[in-house]
Amino acid sequence: MKLLNLHLIFIIMVLVLFNSCVDLRDSDFHPDKEDSRLPRYTEKGYDVAGALIDGDAWRVERHPFTEIMLFDISKVDTVVFEMYGKMIDGNGKDDYVSIYIYQTNIEMSTYSDLKQLECNEIILDGVKNYAEIKYFPIREERFTYKSGTGKLNFKSIRDIKNVTYRDPQNRFHSHPVHFSGIFELSFENQAGNLVEITKGRFDFKVDLKE
Template identity: 30%
Template sequence: MKNLLFFTLLSIGLLSSCKDDEQDQNVLPEATQSGKNTAGALINGKVWVATTKKLNSNNDGTYCEKLNENYLIKLDLRKNPDRYTESIYLIVSIPNLEINQTYEVINQTPDDGYNYATYISNDKVSYSSNPNNSGRIKITRLDLQNQIVSGTFEFKAKDSNGNIVTITEGRFDKKFD
């Protein structure tokens, strides 16, 4: 009987100490640098957390590559794998990248090539960065061997009607997809 009581209490203790790996959607994820596949930001002051760790195979996803002296970094952060769901997409080309240096490089439109950001809202409205609304990115870890990129970002973007969305306190800790 004592053994049964002991094992029952032990089981309850073990089960109650298990952590839920799901990210709380009401709290920004910690700014980590270990490839936890977390990302989030404040969008117009409201918490937004990416929940998809990998997109389907026909999308580029998150990655970084070195081209001569430039580092090309693409971040694809989404609520789910559907291509047209709420998402944040950044692509930047940074020459001679230094870790923990802030770069004001998010200042173009998607039509310009690199150095832009987009946000697609729940109702599928697309907001894009532009030269009048610059943004920043800071890479806090770049590990090409282990395929991890971590850092912070912020930017403003405008839709086709001139409405502006402000994205602040962005953070990411991603393994390449």
């Protein structure tokens, strides 16, 4: 299924732009007790994420640039969840790596429908629901692994209704929503070997426009 087709698409894009010059003190990074390279699992809207890619640590730890593209929520069928991060150690240390997770054929007619994702384990079969991982090596050409399988679980989706933001022209207002969850993914590389993403966790704050 092509993402750009006759169906209008509601895309939730969580774009996490990691700045290598930012000190850890500028983010809400709280290390995991079992593996200090990763953030511990939280549900506080800390704007962090982490995972092990074939045992090497990948991490997002900077406040995300978050954008919601809304074309027509009455004819929506695809949600795209994107995370931009960086390898912390291993042979690919300092390489940027982005993870994309696609869920198709999901009906959402209002913002409140996002809540339906909470506590649901989404099985990625590599076809209907699938993942992609894109590598941006410092010294090599970029490459992508597609048709990833695995699972994604939004363990908590918390609507912070008592906080409202307005733009200067008062054209719209928004309020924060905390998205937290876990994920595990598998990809096949060019050599036919599996690339395993394990111990994935995320805790983001997203501003929903109204």
